[in-house]
Amino acid sequence: MGNIKKIAELSGVSVTTVSRVLNNHPYVKEDKRKAVLETINKLNYSQNLNAVHLSRGKTSMIGVMVPYIAVPYYGNLLEGIGEAALKNNYSINLFQTNYDEKKEMEALEKLKSKQVDGMIICSHTANMDIIRKYAEEHPIIVCEKVAEKNIAAVYIDHYSAFRQGIDFLHENGYKKIGYCVNRAKSLNSKLREKAFYEGLAELGLHVAKEWVFDSCLTIEDGKRVVKEFLELEDRPNALLVTSDQVAAGIMTEARRHKLNIPEDLALLSYDNHPISEALELTTMDLPIVEMGRRSFQLFQQLQEKKQETPIELKAKLVIRSTV
């Protein structure tokens, strides 16, 4: 292996010259370049990136904060980020937080420690104030519609996506509409809540608190929803479900209880992951991979300019057979 100094010696040049060929700088004669390249090859040498990072003051690594890796939504987001990162010679430092605020803080600290050049926050539980603090000093991208101007964001317009969903249900004759949401306190969820109440109000539909199911993320949660649904005296006949996974759980458990979909309960889901096709789920297609790509691009722009306008992505209805 060796280091740059040894390469220099064996090639009969200075370390500067070696560094130059390593970094494709101009101003190095062809024969010297060749000589250097040769000894590099002979010694099977590789740069020590830690030294490079230290010297340069940056790492070409981007942090990605997700609550759960194995949840398809985040897998897809990661896919998009990874694709864009790779193209730009960036590598990904992945932080799984389980929505544990302490772990989120640890991830954010990597910004200060210069282990990563920036951070894409796919979802979080920590307060925005904390994130803003870090965002003042480091490039941070958030995947939700934040109020503050000074924090970069790429997000799906969940408000209009939800309104669109409500309209579609209404057009199909459903008047008793409820919904399942991921985590009620998240910004994305609040937007959906707003859309829900405003949408129903405009259509003059009845709104019932018991038709709102919180903390729905997994298939298990979907099953729980059905159980709660069955306990209800007055039941909704249609549900907006904020993830295909949850919808899948609802379908599973509904089948067990001889509940027919959509006759007894219509389901309009969000995501359009492959699973939704297998289940013939009517769903809103969310451009998640695209959001990942855009997040990385925004990060790069942020590194240069310092301020960026938010990017808003739209959802698209995919009609199958659960509505």
Place this chain on the structure above:
Amino acid sequence: MGNIKKIAELSGVSVTTVSRVLNNHPYVKEDKRKAVLETINKLNYSQNLNAVHLSRGKTSMIGVMVPYIAVPYYGNLLEGIGEAALKNNYSINLFQTNYDEKKEMEALEKLKSKQVDGMIICSHTANMDIIRKYAEEHPIIVCEKVAEKNIAAVYIDHYSAFRQGIDFLHENGYKKIGYCVNRAKSLNSKLREKAFYEGLAELGLHVAKEWVFDSCLTIEDGKRVVKEFLELEDRPNALLVTSDQVAAGIMTEARRHKLNIPEDLALLSYDNHPISEALELTTMDLPIVEMGRRSFQLFQQLQEKKQETPIELKAKLVIRSTV
């Protein structure tokens, strides 16, 4: 922010002392420790990890090589690795390769460049010889049953899992058995192939080349399988399917063609991801998250001892309604 030197000055101690409190070394008086901690707090100081890494010669980062991030199998593997890594204060450097050998090489180079302390190879296309080269110098874990002793591995015993599957189908009266496999050239696939032919032979069942479907990874692939299946003059009446995703695709497309499962075609899948419950898939449960955890643990042992015995994990049958 500042650096260790400034902290030293302002605290009236030497950099060594600061380093000592930073690393919880003994031999530093309580008052000095306090003073240091205070100025650290006041300056909002964080270590520069690049410097730490350079100095220490290691990074506390582990590389994880996957072909696709968004495929549930790898998502789960990653989940397990992430969980174990976090517990040991390691962070994950994720490399998505798309089975592009060049990208795989780039990832492996990060070992030489000391960006990562080791690498968990979840799946790869590069030749084993190449990987062995790196494994001689660096801790590498592979998730498949490799022949060579000198390369650490954690894997699921696909041979017995496949034999078990065949036996189960046979017990249920199926005599015309085919299978879908991920990538025919991978070691895991070869093991399954071996199990398939040996298993059918022992049971005295007919073996047909046309009943083997290669390159099956996604839902789309599953649909393709059904189309090919329909073209067959002599069709199998049961299929071993090496992933729930593919099985889901088969079910989707089968439904479209009025093919009944399991009457017209029985399906025994592998994975037991949540989706398989929603689809009522009979499947072999694969301990993937566990494999991820074990991979990381093995990596740590490897760092210390230098040689480790392979770890073999078993699959478990979950009966639902597609057989």
Place this chain on the structure above:
DNA sequence: TTGTAGGCGTTATCAT
């Protein structure tokens, strides 16, 4: 076009 020397921020060795 090339080389010298100083800096990046820590840790580790060796005195004291």
Place this chain on the structure above:
DNA sequence: ATGATAACGCCTACAA
């Protein structure tokens, strides 16, 4: 218990 000082390996003025 504490502190100089030399690594760690690379980049980058600046000088030539």
